[in-house]
Amino acid sequence: MSATSSTGSTAGRYESTTPTVGVEEEFILVDPTSWLPSTDNAAVAETASALGMDLQLELSRCQVETNSPVCQSIGELRTHLIDMRRRAAKAAELNGCRLLAVGAPLSGPSRFEISDAPRYRQMGERFGALAAEQSICGCHIHVGVADQAEAVQVCNHVRIWLPALLALSANSRVHQGSDTEFASWRAIQWSRWPVAGPPPYFESAADFDTVVARMVDCGVMLDERMAYWDVRPSCHLPTVEIRVCDVQPTADDAALLATLGRALVATALGAIDRGIEAPNISLENLRLATWVSAKEGVLGTSIDPVTTQRISATELLHRLLIHVRDSLDETGEYASVESALRNKSVTGGGSDWQQRTLRQVCLRELIARAVQRTTPIEPARMDTHAEPATDQ
Structure with a gap:
């Protein structure tokens, strides 16, 4: 959640053969002596500005957020993700x-403590403990589309695959020093907001606007920016925003999610162009499948949102890979994605790493090792002065 939103332009999907893509990543700041969260995000953001980087504040004072530029390729995006992590x-x-x-x-x-920004102070006053306990970090993927009407239809197609993306991205098993026994504790915490989790099926952009306006009128949201569904049309940019994922341990993991996210949108756009309607899967089924993915992660059990049949998460991801294969073939990314998913099916994701490491070392050492994984070692050589691709 960024207190400010971008007004910069983003390329539409018709300016290249594949949609544009951008990513925002949220991070925790920690003290290297106590390894407790540090509440210096305003000072860190000010220093980042002096280093030539726009680092956003998050709801909690122990959090910051990076916003990538609009990117034409995943390779370009990965370079920016590495550079932004190093600068932050x-x-x-x-x-x-x-x-x-x-x-x-x-x-x-x-x-x-809530960050010192007018919007965040208002959220703290309105939502109390819900806001004060909201120190969780996501990886949000923006993919370019033509307009809001198209974005709503794309979201209808993408929503069925949200449980698969959550299982793959789960990176929050350990919380407050304990094993929560949930692969994505972030997803469980996030679900407490009134407009969070998988979205309903919307018939049109007007239908979407009507539902959002009703929720604002009811007082459960400050404004449309608080429609925190796991996939949504962006409020200010011609993009679809996929929000279901935990922030990733490494830039390469984030690039993998962005690759799949863009392929899902590209596949949806192809289906829309051919007049294929999205399956109207019930919200109850999607919530069930999302909860199971949050509990089990990439090495556990998943639920097929269509049939509610129990299957492995790796099988669900295999079905996702088949679904987006044509889009990945078009960009030459199928082989690398297939290899990465095969590796994840053996080694697991961030949450599995947290669980294994906590069994081997103390909590302080776990945090120290997670910090080392966060920032790439190799130097990056590029300028990140560009309009951010994301908003919230």
Whole structure:
């Protein structure tokens, strides 16, 4: 959740053979001595600005957010993700803290101070403990589309695959020093908001606008920006925003999710062009499948949202891979994605790494190792002065 939103332009899908893509990543700041969350995000953001990077504040004072530029290719995006992580980590170090890519704080209290921004103060006043306990970090993928009407239809096609993306991205098993026994504790915490989780099926952009306006009128949201569904049309940009994923341990993991997210949107656009309607899967089925993915992660059980049949998460991801194969073939990315998913089916994701590591070392060492994984070692050589691709 960024307190500010981008007004920069983003390329539409018709300016290239494949849609444009951008990513926002949310991070926890931690103290390298106590390894507790650090509440210096305003100072870190100010230092980042001096380093030539626009680092956004998040709802909690222990969080910051990076926004990538609009990218034409995944290779370009990956380079930006690496560079932004390195710059954000440098800004954190200059303020005596470290950057940590986990979906929920590994240690610390249950509540945190709200960031000093008018919108966040208003959220704190309206939502109390719900806002104060909202120190969770996601990876949000923006993919270019023509307009809101197209975005709504794309969301209808993509929503069925949200449980698969959540299982793959789960990176928040350890929270406040304990094993929650949920692969994505972030997803469980996030579901407490009145407009979160998988979205309903919307018949049109007007239908979407009507539902959002009704929720604002009811007082459960401050405005349309608080429609926190796991996939949604962007409020200010011609993009579809996929929001279901935990922030990833590494930039390569984030690039993998972006690749799949863009392929899902490209596949949906192809279906729309051919007049194929999205399957109107019940919201109850999607919520059930999402909950199971949050519990089990990539190495566990999943639920087929269509049949509610129990299948493995790896089988669900295999079906996803088949679904988007033509789009991945078009960009030459199928082989690398297939290899990465095969590896994940053996080694697991971020949550599995957290569980294994906590069994081997103390909590402090777990946090130290997670910090090391967050920031790439190799140097990046590019300018990140560009309009951000994302908003919230």
